[in-house]
Amino acid sequence: MKNRLKNGIAIALIPQIVLVKVLGANPQFIETYYSEGIYPWISKFFRWMFGWVPFSVGDILYFLLIFFAFRYLIVNRKYIKNHIKLFFRDVIMVLSTAYFTFHLLWGFNYYRQPIAEKLGLPESHTQNELIDLIEKLTAQTNALQLKITRDSIQPVQIPYTKREIFGKTIEGYQKLEKSLPFLAYDRPSIKTSLFSTGLAYMGYGGYLNPFTNESQVNGRLPNFRFPVVAGHEIGHQIGYSAENETNFIGYLVTAYNNDPYFQYSASAYALGYCLSEIKRRDEAVFEQLYTQLHPGVQGNFREMAEFWRQFENPLEPVFKSIFDSFLKANSQAAGIKSYNAVVSLLVNYHKENPL
Structure with a gap:
């Protein structure tokens, strides 16, 4: 991935946080357009995709993410030490992607009508x-x-x-x-x-x-x-x-x-x-x-x-x-x-x- 794109994704974390807080200040909007709008379709799609699997796909996903994160830190420890700014940029880029995905797939429900x-x-x-x-x-x-x-x-x-x-x-x-x-x-x-x-x-x-x-x-x-x-x-x-x-x-x-x-x-x-x-x-x-x-x-x-x-x-x-x-x-x-x-x-x- 090119540095310009990585920088853009990392920087996007800030406007994402602002946008979530602005939208979250209007629970009725979230209720109508997200919680009772697109979210039920998102939820049903993933339940259809993974519900039949007899074990937790999400647990395995988390395990693999943690495993490969530690592996990356160990294998690339010298590169990280010499390029600490790029490493932190990449960390923020991952957080930005996770923040976006989390709110799209479920997280906006935190702001719905009680x-x-x-x-x-x-x-x-x-x-x-x-x-x-x-x-x-x-x-x-x-x-x-x-x-x-x-x-x-x-x-x-x-x-x-x-x-x-x-x-x-x-x-x-x-x-x-x-x-x-x-x-x-x-x-x-x-x-x-x-x-x-x-x-x-x-x-x-x-x-x-x-x-x-x-x-x-x-x-x-x-x-x-x-x-x-x-x-x-x-x-x-x-x-x-x-x-x-x-x-x-x-x-x-x-x-x-x-x-x-x-x-x-x-x-x-x-x-x-x-x-x-x-x-x-x-x-x-x-x-x-x-x-x-x-x-x-x-x-x-x-x-x-x-x-x-x-x-x-x-x-x-x-x-x-x-x-x-x-x-x-x-x-x-x-x-x-x-x-x-x-x-x-x-x-x-x-x-x-x-x-």
Whole structure:
């Protein structure tokens, strides 16, 4: 590639950033022309292209990119040392190309209309409203746990394989589509990640590859949590980028499922976020509410805590800090804390749609 072209691509990074911020300042424009305009066609094309492949093409792509990047640095280390300016120009050129491709294929969804506006939901809630929802979720979760196990002491063990969970999640989307058509999902492309152990050490339950539009779920996750995370990652795939929104979508599609194991997974998931929110606000109220859970439900919560505890390592905070910065750079001011913002969506949705 000629130097003039390389220089042009590298310099183009600056106007690209400006253009993205200008367009992103108009969520309705993004919603109409990108998220509900060209993006569904882009997404369906890539899901058609890679959905049938039984393994993650995106994982392999990332592995090859990292491998060849390190190989290039090692093989060309002397040239890089002697031509440091050209090397940095090439790095910026690669970043410019990746930035363009990322936003074209998926990234503009960060600037779309919030799902709360689409559903006509407020963006805040009171502590009394939160406590009311926790009490209802507690009753529902306890009832489902007892229905499944017939013993309030026993944690729920979801008996399905990961592939079966994917199939039931897709069925859940088909049912959810009837009441919320904008969450329609076809031509599935959802898989367990080839690097699930690595994701676990990084503290991630899954991710969407924006370049292949494959939803990846951490295959190491306990089945207790797997259905909601699968629904969450498909939520990204159909064009919702904000983590609180895909948490909400993952909850809805799992709760709408006819399967009692899925209903339990969804109810416990929502309850966990709500309890975490009340614990942050008032520890004494949290303790009082937590004791109302069946021992089996508490056992499932301990199962998740123990799962993540076994993968704790010194680098996990670094990975989360990087992701936090990435989210903040893409119109999610709360960063990684945006996951917890699902509580307002849950409270206000169930005010309109009582449990």
